Amino acid sequence: MLKLDEIKKPIEKELDAFEEKFKTSMQSTVPLLDRITHYIVKRKGKQMRPMFVFFSAGLCGGITESTYRGAALVELLHTATLVHDDVVDNSFERRGFFSVNALWKNKIAVLVGDYLLSKGLQLSVDNQEFDLLKIVSDAVQQMSEGELLQIEKVRRMDISEAIYYEVIRQKTASLIASCCAAGASSAGADKETVGLMSKFGEKIGIAFQIKDDLFDFGLDDVGKPKGIDIKEKKVTLPLIYALNKASKTDKKKIINMVKNHGDDETKIQTIIDFVQQSGGLSYAEEQMFTYQKQAFDILMTFPESEFRNGLENLVRFTTERKK
Known part of the structure; x- marks a missing residue:
């Protein structure tokens, strides 16, 4: 995947001028x-x-x-x-x-x-x-x-x-x-x-946010702390999917754990394991690529140019980044 510095080359001078302005x-x-x-x-x-x-x-x-x-x-x-x-x-x-x-x-x-x-x-x-x-x-x-x-x-x-x-x-x-x-x-x-x-x-933007949500469950090993969203009691797409697939008993147990984890790392890891085992990450990733494709469908209605290529690369960077 291209790095951001390579993606911005067609507009590098404009970005430098923008910084000063x-x-x-x-x-x-x-x-x-x-x-x-x-x-x-x-x-x-x-x-x-x-x-x-x-x-x-x-x-x-x-x-x-x-x-x-x-x-x-x-x-x-x-x-x-x-x-x-x-x-x-x-x-x-x-x-x-x-x-x-x-x-x-x-x-x-x-x-x-x-x-x-x-x-x-x-x-x-x-x-x-x-x-x-x-x-x-x-x-x-x-x-x-x-x-x-x-x-x-x-x-x-x-x-x-x-x-x-x-x-x-x-x-x-x-x-x-x-x-x-x-x-x-x-x-x-x-x-x-x-x-x-x-x-x-x-x-x-929707694809970007889903990608960010996936990082919270350790989709990529980037050294970023896992479970930040859980600690802040944010209910994201992987967790929503997992809860919808769970039995009433498990759903109630996990919701109570999200509400009352008290930053207990064992409880947070239990929630992460629950989401990973439910297929929540695969589902969220699939939805992310659906929105990426919808963005590309719009972009490809424009004539090919260095700007269209730049936007295509930027979309790939936002959705396929490792951090």
Whole structure:
């Protein structure tokens, strides 16, 4: 499988230019804010969201100045949600680094998240990018609703497969859908094409989240701790499938264990073994590849180009990655 550095080669110059523009978009006259935003930029991830924006723009007409603003808008609003999420989850680490709230406490972290949201709004309004603002704002709304839906259902341990898909469609897939739609819109694509690219991104986002869920049960030996989702009492697709296949007695026993494991490693391993032995991992992997195929079916309606090839490789990377 191609590495991410190889996949991004067709848009490498654009991504480098974007990084500089993104840093500029976060600047403030307040020294404390500048220190924090510099810290955030320094520990950036794999650039996958901007890659989806730029490849989608190239596929749908060409990369423009609007594409850079679309990518910056996605990153600003998404980064704001991550900063706020760490406060809500009381999490002190993100991507192996201390979170903003761990270093500067919750009050400052919330204000930084608000600042990033306002910078995204300002960037859009100043450049009259109202279509991009609507695309990304809709995604942020869905992400918030998905998070609240998950919290509500986790309390009741009442998650069907249909509800699981609705949660991940809102929480994860809506963001990747907004990246692809923003890219298409920035290239001047018509509404039908923007909608098609949004659907393409949604399929990828669902497949991506299922892959992430599989890691929790040790599908790949990547040294990542197993059972994190179980510890957080998240009911994911492999577990839902296993519970649906179980007898009433076993189902009740496992649900009680998920609710009351108390971080007991023996209980968590029992839940993992239960899912593995039920065929839950095979089922989830099969569903993941179904969504991958649906994404490819949409992508192949576009003419072949380096941008289509780049998106195809990026989809394969998100669903076939080992970590």
